Amino acid sequence: MYAEKSVVRVHRDLKVLTTLYPNPRTSETIILVNGSLATSASFNQSVRYLLPIFNVVLFDQPYQGQSRQHNPGMAMIDKQDEALILLDLIEQFRADHVLAFSWGSVATLLALAQRPKRIRSAVINSFSPVLNPDMQNYLDRAQQCLAACVRHAIGELINETIGEHLPSLFKRCNFLHVSSLEEFEYAQMLMHVRQVRELDASQYMSCFGHIDVPLLFVNGKWDRYASPEDARQFATLASQSEFATIAHTGHFLELEHKTALQDVQAAVERFLLRGRMQKGETRLAMAG
Template sequence: MYAEKSVVRVHRDLKIHTTLYPNPRTSETVILVNGSLATSASFNQSVRYLQPLFNVVLFDQPYQGQSRQYNPAMAMIDKQDEALILLDLIDLFRADHVLAFSWGGVATLLALAQRPERIRSAVISSFSPVLNPAMQGYLDCAQQSLATCDRQAIGKLINETIGEHLPSLFKRCNFRHVSSLEEFEYAQMLLHVRQVRELDSAQYMSCVGNVKVPLLFVNGEWDHYTSPADARQFSKLAPQSEFATIAHTGHFLEMEHKTALQDVQGAVEGFLLRGRSVAGHARLAMAG
């Protein structure tokens, strides 16, 4: 699949490695926001079904993946910084839609609360507005392992908790990736964990009421950490929210099995394409 790679300057003069998968048959663009400890490579399966319909943009945070080498002396950044980075990338690539996974949902909702002019809809998967007991327990262990930079413990923790339903091959890849990160990346994740835990859900999700575009929340039926029931609390906060529950699936959704991939694809495509149809009708009405 053809890709255009570039390094762009954004908020605080940070350098971001981006990958654009162009689609010459459309002018619409979706930008993908990965979760903690992950890189843009985690969206490989998403790109395969999105690129035939949209231009697709991937990026690594300045402290991760292919961006890390371009920011050797950077200070740590918080979720507000990540939201400002996303807003810059939305403007630069003229993105129409956002798709975020897990903790990427925090920066995405903070960015959408600023009401970027071009964004028409967003999909946020494996995320909820509350830290339930299962997530609190996971964060307790994560905070301890990150603080001591215990690589083996971090890799094992993810596979035994949020990654419990991943196939064995994915678990091996996940462990190899997570246990081989730089100390700076663990310190950055520890900052994010502490930031989220210091804020109660009412505080750090208060921005959601300012989001005016349609939102689709996608959660796995077996996900104890960001459960479908917890995600539905967004209906009280977001004026235009919809929900999809993926059966027989945990936190990592389409990575867990083929049927989950098909179900996620159906939910995401149906939602984004419906938004395209509504926008098209609006343009025709204005032209008339």
């Protein structure tokens, strides 16, 4: 796949490494927002099924992956900063849609609450507005490991909790990646965990109630940490919410097996392309 890489200056004079996969057959662009401790490389499967219908933009947060080298000595950033970074990138790449995964969804929803004019729809994967007992326990253990910077414990924790349904090869790759990050990245993640835990239902309601574009929430049936039932509470927070449950699948959705990939692709394509069809039907009606 042909890709165009560039370093873009964003909020707070930070720099992010972006990757654009252009599709000459469309003018529509989707930007992907990865989860905590992950990089844009985690979206390899998503790019493959999105590229035939969109221009696809990936990026690493200023403290992550290939962006890290461009921000020496940077101060830590919070989820509001990440939301402003996303808003800058939406304008830079003239994005029409957003797809976010797991904790990347917090910054994405905060950005959407600002009602960016260009965005027409968003997909939110493996996220819910509820910190249920399983998620609370996971975050308790994560805070301890991150604060102590015990690398192998962080990698093992992720694989035995949210990554419990990943194939063994993916678990190995996951462990190697997570256990080899810099101390600054662990400190950044610890800050985000603490910030997310401070968000209560009323804060979600006051913020996400401003979102005025269609949202599709995709959750794995076996995900104990962001369950489909918990995700459906977004129906009372965001008025245009839709939901898709992927059978026999946990938190990492399409990375867990081939059928999950096919089911996620079908749900996402159906949602995003329906908006394109409705837009086309509106144009035809106006022409008629």
